[in-house]
Amino acid sequence: MSTHTTPRPPxxxxxxxxxxxxxxxxxxxxxxxxxPAVALIVLVVLWPVYEMVRTxxxxxxxxxxxxxxxxLEQYRRLFDEPDLAGVLTATVVWTVAVVxxxxxxxxxxxxxxxxRFPGRxxxxxxxxxxxxxxxxxxxxxxxxxxxxxxxxxxxxxTDLGLIDAPRDWLGSPAxxxxxxxxxxxxxxxxxxxxxxxxxxxxxxxxxxxxxxxDGTSTWxxxxxxxxxxxxxxxxxxxxxxxxxxxxxxxxxxxxxxxxPASDTATSTVFMYQLxxxxxxxxxxxxxxxxxxxxxxxxxxxxxSRWNADSKEEAR
Amino acid sequence: MSPRTTTxxxxxxxxxxxxxxxxxxxxxxxxxxxxxxxxxIAAVAWSLAVVFLLPYAEMVIxxxxxxxxxxxxxxxxxxxxxxxxxxxxxxxxxxxxxxVSLLVAGGSTLLVLLVALPAAYYTARTRFRGRKAFLLLxxxxxxxxxxxxxxxxxxxxxxxxxxxxxxxxxxxNAAFNLAFAVWILTxxxxxxxxxxxxxxxxxxxxxxxxxxxxxxPLAVPGVVTALIFTFITAWNEFVMGLTLATTPESQPLxxxxxxxxxxxxxxxxxxxxxxVVAIVPVxxxxxxxxxxxxxxxxAGSVK
Numbered sequence: 001m002s003t004h005t006t007p008r009p010p011x012x013x014x015x016x017x018x019x020x021x022x023x024x025x026x027x028x029x030x031x032x033x034x035x036p037a038v039a040l041i042v043l044v045v046l047w048p049v050y051e052m053v054r055t056x057x058x059x060x061x062x063x064x065x066x067x068x069x070x071x072l073e074q075y076r077r078l079f080d081e082p083d084l085a086g087v088l089t090a091t092v093v094w095t096v097a098v099v100x101x102x103x104x105x106x107x108x109x110x111x112x113x114x115x116r117f118p119g120r121x122x123x124x125x126x127x128x129x130x131x132x133x134x135x136x137x138x139x140x141x142x143x144x145x146x147x148x149x150x151x152x153x154x155x156x157x158t159d160l161g162l163i164d165a166p167r168d169w170l171g172s173p174a175x176x177x178x179x180x181x182x183x184x185x186x187x188x189x190x191x192x193x194x195x196x197x198x199x200x201x202x203x204x205x206x207x208x209x210x211x212x213x214d215g216t217s218t219w220x221x222x223x224x225x226x227x228x229x230x231x232x233x234x235x236x237x238x239x240x241x242x243x244x245x246x247x248x249x250x251x252x253x254x255x256x257x258x259x260p261a262s263d264t265a266t267s268t269v270f271m272y273q274l275x276x277x278x279x280x281x282x283x284x285x286x287x288x289x290x291x292x293x294x295x296x297x298x299x300x301x302x303x304s305r306w307n308a309d310s311k312e313e314a315r
Numbered sequence: 316m317s318p319r320t321t322t323x324x325x326x327x328x329x330x331x332x333x334x335x336x337x338x339x340x341x342x343x344x345x346x347x348x349x350x351x352x353x354x355x356i357a358a359v360a361w362s363l364a365v366v367f368l369l370p371y372a373e374m375v376i377x378x379x380x381x382x383x384x385x386x387x388x389x390x391x392x393x394x395x396x397x398x399x400x401x402x403x404x405x406x407x408x409x410x411x412x413x414x415v416s417l418l419v420a421g422g423s424t425l426l427v428l429l430v431a432l433p434a435a436y437y438t439a440r441t442r443f444r445g446r447k448a449f450l451l452l453x454x455x456x457x458x459x460x461x462x463x464x465x466x467x468x469x470x471x472x473x474x475x476x477x478x479x480x481x482x483x484x485x486x487x488n489a490a491f492n493l494a495f496a497v498w499i500l501t502x503x504x505x506x507x508x509x510x511x512x513x514x515x516x517x518x519x520x521x522x523x524x525x526x527x528x529x530x531x532p533l534a535v536p537g538v539v540t541a542l543i544f545t546f547i548t549a550w551n552e553f554v555m556g557l558t559l560a561t562t563p564e565s566q567p568l569x570x571x572x573x574x575x576x577x578x579x580x581x582x583x584x585x586x587x588x589x590x591v592v593a594i595v596p597v598x599x600x601x602x603x604x605x606x607x608x609x610x611x612x613x614a615g616s617v618k
Contacts, residue, residue: 033437034449036430037493044490045456045464052467109363117357118349125602126364129371132601133594134551136569140576140590141370144377144583152373155388166388186370198609247462250553254573268462275466275558283466290463297458 052290056283074284081281083262083270090177091246091266095296098181098248099241102188106237107230109189110196111222131190139254142183146170173263176256180264183251188244192237199233200226235304239297246293267292371594378588385583396584400592403585411564412571416593418481419556419567420549423488427496427545430489432538435500436526440509450501457494461487461555469558479565484556488549496541503537504530540607547597568593 059070078084113124130138145153146169154166169175203226211221249268252258258265258273265273267289274282349357377385381396404410438446461468468487469478477483507530515525531538553569560566563574568589575586 030437030441030443030445030449032433034434037434037497038449038452040426040430040486040490040493041452041456044468044486045459048464048467048471049459050467051471052464055466055470112356112360112363115353115356117353117360119357119361123360123364124605126367128601128605128608129367129598132547132598133371134553134569134590134597136551136553136573137374137590137594138370140572140586141374143576144587145370145373150386150388152390155390186367194608201609243458243460247460249462254576272465275469279466279470283470286463286466293458293463 049290052283052286055279056287058280058283060280070280074280075288078281078284078288083265087262087265087267087270090264091268091292094177094181094184094266095242095246098184098188098245099238101181102185102192102241102245103234103238105185106189106192106196107234109193110200113193114197114200127193128190130187131194134250135187135248136250136254138187139183139251142179142186143170143255146179170256173260176264180251180255183255184245184248187251188241192241195237195240196230196233199230202233203229235301238300238304242296242300243293246289246296371591374587374594375591377583378591380584382582382584399584399588403588407571407585407589408563409568409571409589412566412568413592415481415484415560415564415566416550416568419484419488419552420546422481422485423492423549424542424546426485426489427492428538428542431493431496431500431541435497436504436530438497439501439504440512453494453497456491457498459491461491461552465554465558468555472559479560479562481565483559484552484567487555487559488552489545491555492545492548496545499541499544500534500537503534507533536607540604543600543604547601550593550597 056074057070057072059067059073061067109127113120113127145151148154148166148168148171151166154163154169157163158166167175169179207225207229208221211225216224246266247268248266249272252264252266252269253272256264258269262270262273267285271282271285271289274285376391378399379395379397380392380399381394384392384394404413434449437443438449472478472483511529511533512525515529516522520528551569552567553573556567556570557573560570563571566574572586572589572593575581
């Protein structure tokens with residue numbers, strides 16, 4: 001993992017010169033303090049990882065009875081699945097589009113909410129509503145607003161003359177995808193904006209003072225001073241959003257259930273669709289999903305660090 | 316209050332100083348005059364705030380619609396049916412779901428407090444063997460999402476015969492929120508000078524006494540932030556509930572509300588009456604810690 005996302009141990013913890021106990025007490029010392037935390041993580045987070053990988057190599061009946069080893073059979077069947085190519089393509093488009101738009105909009109929002117203006121506190125409270133509210137309920141709210149006969153968005157767009165007659169937006173993949181992406185961006189904005197706001201606040205005021213003395217324009221200051229200093233926060237935002245958006249399940253589940261068939265499913269939703277009919281295949285899909293997330297995050301960090309390194313070399 | 320909880324942006328003092336007349340000892344109420352730029356910013360921000368609240372406003376409006384006005388393409392209902400808020404609990408199973416949600420969110424928050432606080436305290440204050448490994452474990456868990464492990468979770472708790480149990484949901488929600496809580500708390504406790512504790516220990520309080528009497532009170536903002544985060548996440552959790560609780564009476568509110576949609580004819584007014592009841596408390600809770608969120612994120616991951 002890159003150092004960019006690795007939160008360093010809190011500074012004060014290091015500078016406070018913690019004592020290093022020795023002897024048997026030192027071996028046993030940490031256990032009562034961190035033992036429960038480690039136990040909880042191992043039992044409820046790591047064990048399922050093992051169980052999932054194991055299941056993907058087993059032959060299991062629908063009722064959950066283990067018939068024996070299946071070797072790589074589940075994976076072979078998964079890759080023979082005719083829907084898989086479409087689902088994977090949709091997953092890539094979904095993740096890239098949602099994360100990209102979220103990051104771009106959040107940069108603007110963070111800049112806006114970092115200003116001083118009357119009512120900043122209240123407007124920030126409005127901004128956190130989609131973060132605090134359940135993603136599932138927000139998604140249900142949007143599917144109701146898009147309802148064919150009584151949806152307020154249909155009514156509004158008809159009244160504004162944007163469409164001739166109310167439409168069944170979620171009924172066909174071509175219109176369901178953009179709307180679901182909008183909802184995904186909508187619920188990702190608050191966290192991302194707050195991460196960038198936190199980043200903005202770590203930039204010391206003197207830096208801007210210096211830029212002003214040098215006579216740079218506002219846009220130049222933003223591009224040459226703010227953006228480079230915002231980089232760590234930006235990277236954290238991208239990585240967390242990549243993981244969240246890739247795994248995003250409630251939005252699609254509430255709005256289309258991934259249907260018709262698997263036409264509006266990402267690989268996570270596809271995995272859930274398979275779970276009820278074919279748990280072995282579903283486990284294989286989960287393992288592939290898991291590998292994809294790790295690959296995606298590592299690849300992104302590699303690329304972004306490579307950028308930083310080459311920039312530094314150029315100087 | 317911890318030094319990390321300051322929220323004033325770095326540019327704030329500077330821009331003000333440029334426009335304000337240099338009168339010493341300004342009266343408590345400044346004359347409110349805003350530059351056109353500030354007014355423009357405010358206008359944009361206020362419009363955005365409305366956009367962010369619209370979906371939830373529509374939920375409230377629908378929750379107040381009488382059943383016979385549900386299919387009308389009107390913006391506002393002709394009359395308000397406040398009775399929906401009462402009827403939904405009486406005529407559906409959602410009351411039981413609400414109870415499960417309260418137990419799960421409350422239980423997992425308590426468990427996170429009991430487990431994360433000692434771990435964070437020890438990690439912040441001691442250089443023990445395996446400290447790095449522990450921090451790495453916590454960090455890696457933060458990348459694991461319940462959604463990506465659903466099949467494994469289901470198989471594990473199926474084999475343990477622990478499906479449909481409140482305890483299972485408490486354990487799972489606590490485990491997946493633990494990493495974040497440990498990070499925030501380690502950072503917060505680390506920012507409290509260790510000398511304060513040492514002084515208390517010299518006074519003969521012992522390590523535990525020093526923790527309870529000196530460090531904990533100072534770490535309250537961090538602890539509250541971590542706990543509210545955990546509560547909200549557990550309260551809103553959906554996929555684990557959907558997978559691990561298959562009987563209606565063991566399902567949390569999110570899963571119960573989702574069940575409404577599968578029905579032949581959706582009673583949207585009831586659905587949103589329940590949703591509003593589920594959403595409002597957590598939005599208020601979140602608003603309470605809003606000021607600490609920025610510092611929490613800074614302490615936890617950005618810096």
